[in-house]
Amino acid sequence: GWTMLQLATKAGHMEIAKLLLEHKADVNAGPADMNGRTALQAASEGGHLEVVKLLLEHKADVNARPCERYGRTALQAASEGGHLEVVKLLLEHKADVN
Structure with missing residues (x-):
């Protein structure tokens, strides 16, 4: 299964994500199964x-x-979805383009 943070971020729930992070949710928790995402x-x-x-x-x-x-990867997912501003932000944070 997915972590609560993964579920909240997938749905774009900013305030819930903030709250979970304040309570020490693992921002880098890996996928729990073959279909999961960070x-x-x-x-x-x-x-x-x-x-x-x-x-x-x-x-x-x-x-x-x-x-x-x-x-x-995050960059591949944003690129595939056509999310230009997300792509730019990920690149600013040194996302690997290869």
């Missing part, structure tokens, strides 16, 4: 710019490897 990958896929900013402020790993089935 919180940053989930937020990037949804184009949730403010949530992505929040996660990066809390030291989310911009280059976390994707799980086996999902297969996309």
Whole structure:
């Protein structure tokens, strides 16, 4: 299953994500199964710019490897979804373009 932070960021729930991080949610928790994503990958896929900013402020790993089935980094997910501002932000934080 997904962590509460992963679920909140996937849905773009900024205030819930903030609250969870204040209570020490693991910003870099890996996917729990073959279909999972990190919180940053989930937020990037949804184009949730403010949530992505929040996660990066809390030291989310911009280059976390994707799980086996999902297969996309945060940058790949944002690029595929056409989320230009998220792509720019990830690149500013040294996302690997290769």
